[in-house]
Amino acid sequence: MSLPDGVKTVADRLRAARLNPQEDKIRRRVLSILALGVTPTVSILAERCEIAPDHIREILGRLAAIDLLLVDATAEIVLAAYPFSATPTPHRVRLVGREVFALCAVDALGIPAMLQEEVRISSHCGHCGALVEIQARPECVTRYVPTETLVWFPTSENQCCPVAESRCPSIGFFCSSDHLEAWRQIKGQPPGVVFSLPEAFEAGKEIFGSLLAGASPR
């Protein structure tokens, strides 16, 4: 099961953007810094990419305008770049020797395929707050509890703001179909689709598996 028709993902936005090699280099660098559990700043990027800070700021502005990442009000700090958030979210992802946060449930499940690493995800049921724990390898989910865990993926498009602020907060785990239904009732039956955990993993793999694929531009 893949994503509903019409849902634009970060992979779609990236393809449509046709970034030049320098923009793509910075986009990749931002992701690899966030993958280490470090917050990318203009000065870190300037140093690691050997590009002038003003030019970094300009490129981050363009990447933010097409919603590939989010910067803070000073334009000095990258707050998030799909699938990562530089600040804590409910979706904690443990990798070897470090910990990162994902913007939503599907983003968390896309990290193993994107980084080709094994992960342990801890999150909570969006209705009752019960702990949800998942282990996954790049190619598949290996274990998850509760075993009835589902993922809700809303399909309403809100153009007001970045996806990280509009759609991501509602893409979450639920410990059972009863709790997902109870939550939907409280929320006024919003439109969306329900994924089993393996289906949500496949969706994450489809979206994020390609984001760092291919050779890095020089």
Ligand SMILES: [Zn+2]
């Ligand atoms: Zn629950």
